[in-house]
Amino acid sequence: MENSTRQSESKVSIYKVVPSAITIIGMCFGLTSIRMSLEGFHELAASLILLAAVADGLDGLAARQLNAVSKFGAELDSLTDFLCFGVAPSILLYCMFTNELGSFGWGATLVFVAACCLRLARFNAFQQSNVNNDEQDQKTNESCSDSEKPKSFFVGVPAPGGALLVLLPVFMVLSGLETVLISPYIVAAWLCLVGTLMISRLKTFSPKAIRIPRRSIAFTLLFTVVFAALLYSYTWQTFMIISLLYTCALLLSLVKVKAKII
Secondary structure, eight states: OHHHHHHHSOOOOGGGGHHHHHHHHHHHHHHHHHHHHHHTOHHHHHHHHHHHHHHHHHHHHHHHHTTOOOHHHHHHHHHHHIIIIIIHHHHHHHHHTGGGGTHHHHHHHHHHHHHHHHHHHHHHHHHHHHHHHHHHHHHHTOSSOGGGGGGSEEESOOHHHHHHHHTHHHHHHHTTOOOGGGOHHHHHHHHHHHHHHHTSOOEEEOGGGOOOOGGGHHHHHHHHHHHHHHHHHSHHHHHHHHHHHHHHHHHHHHHHHHHHHO
16 A cells, blocks of 8 residues: 555656745745844845845746746745745835834835735736636637736736835935935835835736847847946946836836826
8 A cells, every 4th residue: 555655656857846946045035134134234135135036037937947837836936925025125124214103114014015915916816817718718719818918017016026116215225325205204105105006907017028129139138238237336226227217117107097098
């Protein structure tokens, strides 16, 4: 009986574990970021959140390249996103800014964390709905299904994008910009605003929509080199600009929605 049980156990290639291992590494980055925030090492805490974002991109890429996509990996990734892009950034902002506001500052932190949790829960439910739609499409051979639509845009700001936005005050401080815009009250309002954008139905930019013409590949590679040089030489200024550009992209999306309503 025991031998038959052992024979029935399936063996998995070590490559199938790689994506989940990368996800766990990202989780460790996020958890360590929280510790660094509490101990006052704010720059290191911000760096660890960015490393968690890199791990978040690599685990999905590894899963697709190694044909290791699984429901387990998707759930693990979602839990890690909540920690790294919901809890860690809000704790960093609380330690740097909003702790001066007492309960009000903590309330703003809770709003952002709750919004990130709701956003990820909605995304997971939407993904499951898409799986069911894909199964129906395969049976009916429909060429245009609702599951194809999210490929060109996100519904609401995704969790990594929310972290990039909400960390804007941190990037400004680490860039040496001490302005009135970084007051605790404004940071608390910013937390609530970004949280609202995360659970909104606003169609936001998705990198999957980018298509590069073949004749522009060389220029794209050159731009990548320039970007890497800027990231190395002016790290926090570069992330501040990226965050501001993303904010502008969201404003354009809001303008388009308003124009359609009018």
